[in-house]
Amino acid sequence: MTLRAFLAGAAMTLALAACSHNPPSPDNQYGANPPLPDPIQYLFPPMGIAKPVGWASGQTPTVPAGFTITPFATDLKTPRRVLPLPNGDVLVAESDDPGYEPTLRPKDVVFGLVIGQAHGPTKAANDVLLLRDTNGDGKADQKIVLISGLNSPFGMAVSGGKLYVAETDAIKVWDFTPGQTSVTGPPRLLTELPGGPIDHHWTKDIVISPDGTKLYAGVGSNSNIVERGLEAEKGRARILEVELPSGASRPFATGLRNPNGLTFNPDTGQLWAVVNERDEIGQNLVPDYLTSVKDGAFYGWPWSYYGAHVDIRVRPTRTDKVKAAIPPDYSLSSHVAPLGLAFAPASWPANYAKGAFIGEHGSWDRNVFNGYEVSFVPFAGGKPSGPKQHFLTGFVKDGKARGRPVGVGFGPDNALYVADDVGNVVWRIAPAAAPRT
Amino acid sequence: MAREVFFPRVTILGVPIHAMLVPFPIACFTGAMLTDITYSNSPQVQWANFSQWLLAVGLIMGVLAAIFGLIDFLAAGRARPRIGWFHLAGNAVILILALFNNLVHARDGWTGVVPTGLTLSVITFLLMLVTGFLGWRMAYVHVGEPA
16 A cells, blocks of 8 residues: 555545544434445544433423323333243343453544543442333332342243343343242243353344244454454354254354344244344444345354445454345434344224334434434334334433433333333333213 | 753752653653554554554653653753754654554544555654754763853
8 A cells, every 4th residue: 555545545534533423323324225324433423321310200202292101110220131921021121232242452542531421420239120000000119129130131931931131141040930939949041142241232132933942142242343252252242042942053144143032923924023223334324234044044143234345353354254245125224233123913093003103212323313212113924114204202302311222112001111211111102082972 | 140051950859851751752752653553454442542542641741751750841041052953843744643653543433544644653753763862962971062
């Protein structure tokens, strides 16, 4: 490389960094074929951190007309996932980063300080709570610690008289039938999962197939883009299929950087997930996505994104992997950080019935916030059928985060439950009763 | 008025602090070039991580060395050696390059080093050969020189 070429490159980097202050709106990035700008190599990656302030008494996120919202439970300790049970109880996983990730570079020190501002003062409980509304007023009046002392629990599933909880390094099983308010006995280990010593993406989400024979577990990557080395990525960035009850597992789909919100579409029986894509190559790159998860498919991470878009930060290069990579189904736009996914029941208002609701934790790798909402993607015939809509909003106000949505789930009471890990609330959203005529 | 003689003023028991600090940026930036070259030949992240620490420590110690060097140089008055200006300007460029190089190396993966980071490290090393020589010439030839 000549000095002139280098100087030209440096000048371009600075110029691009200078005009990155106004990223184009991400709204045109929804859907199957999002525009993907050219990657940018930054000197200062764009950042925007929403300082957590929580909700004042009486404040709630904003719902569209025709819906009501109530705080189902408040004063929680970092609720991440919600699992409404068939009897109306709601399980909540309260958890935090296990803190395994070592400081390897000066950058880790700086990033730790910056990103740390996004975290509230609440210390996570690392437990599974059972919330029960005994009088049907839409507010939980019983809050029972079902299991405590867990190692960063996230995914939960109930099936066949068992409760499955995914800690960051293992899936454990308790005897449990909805209606119970306690679990008895020590848990059985179903299978270990890749956990420490780094555990960059630590949230392990799980779901059980409708026939109850298989469990699917998301395992996120150990880095943004293999800056911890390829060795650290063994067994990571994938969805595992775990046989029940044996616990034997195999990779079901790979190349998924950080898959969460594992959910079966009730119409088609297909597995869906939302995936957090890579950072630091653009305000509108790379879009996070919603996708059906195909058996045996490879979705590109780390070598490429959206099919054959090569990530030049990864060495050694693998043209075979880039060729094998398939594009995901539906872009949610860049850096929204989707962590929860649930399909609306057919009983929801026609505009929303059977569509996908997505808990978007919100961006840090943009100057302008994106996400920080529960969004909605309409579905028809088990496939996305229109642009993403903003459903539950108002989490960020005046640049500060009153809340950040994570897990979402529909209860048998026709309500959508949303875990808010900054507001420390589980919100209950229900279609308003039809007006009397 | 006493005759003006070039001699560093900021010293500990007669040893200039600037002279005690300058080996750090020289060794760190040279090391960063070597670890950059190694990384570009075999993309093992430990080499890129070494480069990042060497560049960070090199920059911090370089700035400290520059502060003491600048005080010595400005305090020298009429006895200030002319080549000191070139030593100063060259090292200012080196520290600015090091700042950029730290930012470039903070990128994740291969492009944190290749090609821009490696190029900056090599340019820094070549500049240090010149500014280092000028510095040693001041230390061994000009020190004690009357104005």
